Every structure is written in structure tokens, then in C-alpha cells.
Amino acid sequence: MSKYSESQIIDIEERLRQAMLNSDVAELDALIAPELIFTSYLGQIVSKQQDLAIHQSGMLKFSALMPSEQYIKTNEGFSVVSVKMHILGSYEGAEIDQHYRFTRVWAVSSAGSLQVIAGHVCVVAI
Numbered sequence: 606m607s608k609y610s611e612s613q614i615i616d617i618e619e620r621l622r623q624a625m626l627n628s629d630v631a632e633l634d635a636l637i638a639p640e641l642i643f644t645s646y647l648g649q650i651v652s653k654q655q656d657l658a659i660h661q662s663g664m665l666k667f668s669a670l671m672p673s674e675q676y677i678k679t680n681e682g683f684s685v686v687s688v689k690m691h692i693l694g695s696y697e698g699a700e701i702d703q704h705y706r707f708t709r710v711w712a713v714s715s716a717g718s719l720q721v722i723a724g725h726v727c728v729v730a731i
Contacts, residue, residue, distance in 0.1 A: 608679055608680065608681050608682075609679055609684055609711070609719065610679065611677050611679055613719075614677050614679065614684045614686060614711060615675075615677070617636065617711065617719060618672075618675070618686055618688070618709075620632065620636060621633075621636050621709075621721070622670050622672065624636060625660075625667060625670060626667045626669075626670050628660040628661070628663070628665070628666070628667075629660075630657055630660050630661050633656070633657055633660060634653075634657060635718070635720075636720055636721060637653045637656060637657070637720055637721050638653065638712075638714030638715065638716065638720035638721060638722040639653055639714065639715055639716055640653075640714060640715055640722060641653040641656070641720075641721060641722060641723070641724070642722070642723050642724075643656065643721075643723070643724040643725070643726075644724070644725040644726070645726060646705065646726050646727050646728050664696060664697050665694070665695075665696050666694050666695050666696075667692065667693070667694035667701075668693045668694045669691070669692070669693040669694070670690055670691075670692055671690065671691040671692075671693075672688050672689065672690050673688075673689045673690075673691070674687075674688065674689040674706075675687070675688040675689075676688070682712060682713075683710055683711060683712040683722075684710070684711045684712075685708065685709070685710055685711075686707075686708070686709045686711065687706065687707070687708045688706070688707050688709075689704060689705070689706050689729060690704070690705050690706070690707060691703075691704050692704075692705060703728060704728070704729040704731055705726050705727065705728055705729060706726065706727050706729050707724060707725070707726050708724060708725045708726075709721050709723070709724040710722050710723040710724065
């Protein structure tokens, strides 16, 4: 696999942000690897199927995803992104107005395309 450019990673990160904002399950399915390992801010492991189900159910609704402090490291075969995100929305009816930091690893997955294969999120104290 070749090294992806920073601009390619910025573009795919924006696709992911828009898909999350719109709960676009088809686009999320295309961007998330089947073998995803994602660690939530509560320390729980979330699979691709669980992530898609949350969006599909309507339990999670975003009204705004405002990124800042984005860092990208491109490597041969994978890229790592760290981004601070101010999130507004709701989860199971409870309001969300919080800053988080996401770390994502982008690589060619078992599906054969550039996808998120691993990620982590934590709450950012402001």
C-alpha cells in the first residue's frame, strides 16, 4: 500500500464528519472497516455493527460537529488522525454539549479500501 497524502486524509475525515452529522449509515458503512476496534470514552469496545446500529436507530443525533486541532501523521500503509471535536446533539434523549478528542487509524482494510480500522475517543476538559 502506498502512502496517502495529508490532503487525501483531510478529505476522508470530512466525509466521515458529514456521515456522522447526517447519520448516513451507507457512507459510514463505506468508511468503517469490518474489523474496526473503537474504544469509547467509557472504555467500551464498539464494533462496526454496533456503531452503525446506533446511527440507524436514531439514538444518537448530532446537530453540530465542530473540529479543531487536527493532527495528521501519514505513514507507509496507514495514517493516524487526532482531532478535537466540539459535539452538540443528543444520545438517548440526553443533551450533548461536550468537547472530545478522537484518534483514528486509517488503512486499507480487509474490504480493500481506505477505512477507519481503529479509533479512540476521550472527553476533553475545557
